[in-house]
Amino acid sequence: MAVKGLSPAGPGVLAGAPTARRQRVTTRRVTAGRWPAMLVWGTWVAGFVSALVVVLVNARDIPVREDWTMAPAMTGHQGHFLGWLWSQNNEHRIPVPRLVYLGLLKLWPDFRVGMVFNIVLLAAVAAAFVVFVRRVRGHTRWTDAFFPITFLNLGNWENMGWGWELQFVVATALACALLMGIASRRELTTWRALGVGGCLVAIPLTGATALPFAVLLSLALIPQIRSAGRHARAVLIVSIVLTVMVTVLYFVGLQAGVAGAEVTPGATMETALKFLALGLGPGAGAWWFASALAVTGLLAGAVLVLYRARRQGGWLLLVFLLAGLILAGEIGHSRAPALTYFGLPDRYALIVAPLLCCAYLAYERFGGQTARHLGPRVLFAAALALLPLNVLFGLQFRDWYHNLVDPFADAVKAGTPAERLPYYLSIGPPDWGTSIVDLHQARVGVFRQLNMAGGPLPAPGRTVDGLDAGGQGWSTLGGPASMGALGQQGGQTVLRWDYHAEAGTVPVLGRSFSPAQNWEGSGAIAITLGGEPTGQVVYVRVAMSQEGQGIQYWESNFADVSPGTTAVPGGRILTIPWSGFLHVDSSDHIDLKGPIPLGHVVAIVFGVKGPGQGSLLTRHSLPPWR
Incomplete structure (x- = not known):
């Protein structure tokens, strides 16, 4: 029956009305879904570009500290190449980072090449997490900006702006790749097993930075072997065996570092908590307690979530978190003796980042409705709140x-x-002279301008050791643990300082100057030592009087060992450039304030903190101070 006023197309129009509304709703949802992705990727682009521009504009084609050890290999003069690859740097064996860095320097003989590599790799890690989380969840959320903020903020300048820190960057990238490999919902294919296995084997070859992840995850993956396909099973078995073998080999002949003071459980715990707090960036150092509380709370919540879901796929992520906590304990124990004087390096922030990323994935994959929404938001908010301080x-x-x-x-x-x-070098290799010549001959950067014609050594500066006045002016602190007296060695007058450092004692030898001394124009402090090297670490602190700021302190240290000194008749000379002194703040912590003012020096002191005893002899045939 026809209805008046209704055209033949009327029923189609009525039927199409809901469809049009659904299309509009769908369009709005698609548009709304694009905004989080635009925000996250916009954050990634901003972080990547700002890091490249700001860091590289301030970069110099000059080796810094351990960078110098790359010069012989870079220029083709490294002897015993395999032994050099496997040799220690502190407690680390780092053949993979050394090979990567060397390959980059061969391609582009410029010490900024490591900086470019570090920034690009960190950007790739952040992008990989964003893509991985989108695949797990099915879409991108605004909280995923946590990843580019964590990896690309300028608080990571030490890792991005120092080529040698490629060691930390590569180790962190491998740990993150391993994390994504074990967190995937997908079937353990042969390719995925190759990725996971490759990370497991490579991590021990990047030093101790991520070593616990490889060891514990290798063991945790053993139950997965039975359920894997034939090829994936073979890959896992070979990878696990190789990882265990490489890890055992890592410790064969490993030399411990210089022994420090006795470490108490409280000091270990404090250092470990501060290390974990650095996961939010070096800016956490401004609010240690709040930062440590936030990070430990987030990690504890993630552990609880993963423990409850251990039979639903959370087991491997739980082991990953536990490995990170073991790493924190190791660093807490090994770095506690130096915490008061040097704090924790900014570069450590990157080592903790995989733990926070694991917590993020734990909340996303296995958390209940509240944890799934709250956990990532808190992580994002914490990273964003500390961003200005990190910069x-x-x-x-x-x-x-x-x-x-x-x-x-x-x-x-x-x-x-x-x-x-x-x-003018803060820390260089014992064979710095050869390295400088090698870089000059290779026409690397500023070294092509090197003056090889030679010239007179700098004229001796002011003698301030007081020996010419009968040794007056020096004093000791520490009672019987610190004794000073004039003596003779090789027919010359020397000042002998006998120290016996024990727990609770800090032997000190010092001298004050009235009026203040002006040491401007000097390039370094040169100490002439006699007697047998003790191997003890001796701290040198200089006090300056600055108008309006009171007394300011600057500190350095040296290990009394022959390889770090230059032999002279009857003794050895150790040189510490003024650039090797760091400012000590009012809390007795090291900061990066500089440069050191040398116009009003009011005191200089030696101190020994680690347990041990020895004698330090200075003589005035060569002025100890320049």
């Missing part, structure tokens, strides 16, 4: 870096003879 800490590292390398570069450009350049 400030990154800028502090930039200033420290410039104070370290710019005087050296200026000295080279000014034609300073090569034999005088160690006065």
Whole structure:
């Protein structure tokens, strides 16, 4: 029956009305779904571009500290190449980072190449997490910006702006790749097993930075072998066996570092908690308690979530978190003796990042409705809140870096003879002279301008050791643990300082100056030592009087061992450039304030903190201070 006013197309129009509404709703949902992705990827682009521009604009083609150890291999003069690859750097064996860094330096002989690599790799890790979480969840949320903020903020300047930190960056990237490999919902295919197995085997070859992850995950993957396919099963078995073998080999002949003071459980716990707090960036150091509380709370919540879901696929992620906590305990024990004086390096923030990423994935995959929504939001909010402080800490590292390398570069450009350049080096290799010549011959950066013609050594500066006045002016603190007296060695008058450091004692030898001394124009402090090397770490602290700021302290240290000194008749000379001194703040912690003012020096002291005893002898045939 026809209805008046209804056209033949009317029924179609009525039928199409709901469809049009559904299309509009769908369009709005698609549009709304794009905004989180735009926010997250916009954050990634901003972090990547800012890191590349800001870090590289401030970079210099000059090796810093351990970078110098790459010079012989870079220029083709490294002897015993395999032994060098496997040799220790502190407690680390790092053949993979060394090979990567060497390959980069061969492709582009510029010490900034490691910086570019570090930034690109960190950007790739952040992007991989964003893509991985989208595949797990099915879409991108705004909280996923946590990943680019964590990996690409300028608080990571030390890792991004120092080529040698490729060691930490590669180890962290492998740990993150391993995390994504074990967190995937997909079937354990042969390709995925190859990725996981490759990370397991490679991690022990990047040092101790991520070692617990490889060891514990290798063991945790053993139950997965039975359910894997034939090829994947074979890959897992070979990978696990190789990982265990490489890890055992890692510890064969491993030399421990210089022994420090006795570590108490409380000091270990404090250092471990501060290490975990660094997961939010070096800015956590401004709010240690709040940062440590936030991070430990987030990690504890993730552990609880994963424990409840251990039979539903959360077991491997739980083991990953436990491995990270073991790593925190190891660092807490090994770094506790130096915590008061040096704090924790900013670069450690990157080591903790995989733990927070694991917590993020744990909340997303296995958390209940509340945990799934709250956990990622809190992680994102914490990373965002500390972003300004992290940037400030990154800028502090930039200033420290410039104070370290710019005087050296200026000295080279000014034609300073090569034999005088160690006065401008903070820490260089024992064979620095050979490395500098190798870099000069290879025409690397500023070294092509090196003055190889030679010239006179710097004229001795003011003698301030007081020996000419009968040794007056020096005093000791520490009672019987610290004794000083004049003596004779090789027919020369020496000041002998006998120390016996024990728990609770810090032997000190010092001297004050009235009026204040002006040491400006000197490049370094040169100490002439006699007697047998003790191997003890001796701290040197200089006090400055600054108008309006009271007394400011600057500190360095040296290990009294022959490889770090230059032999002279009857003794050895140790040189510490002024760039090797770091500022000590009012809390007795090291910061990156600089440069050191030398116009009003009011005191200088030696101190020994680690247990041990020995004698330090200084003589005035060569002025101890320059």
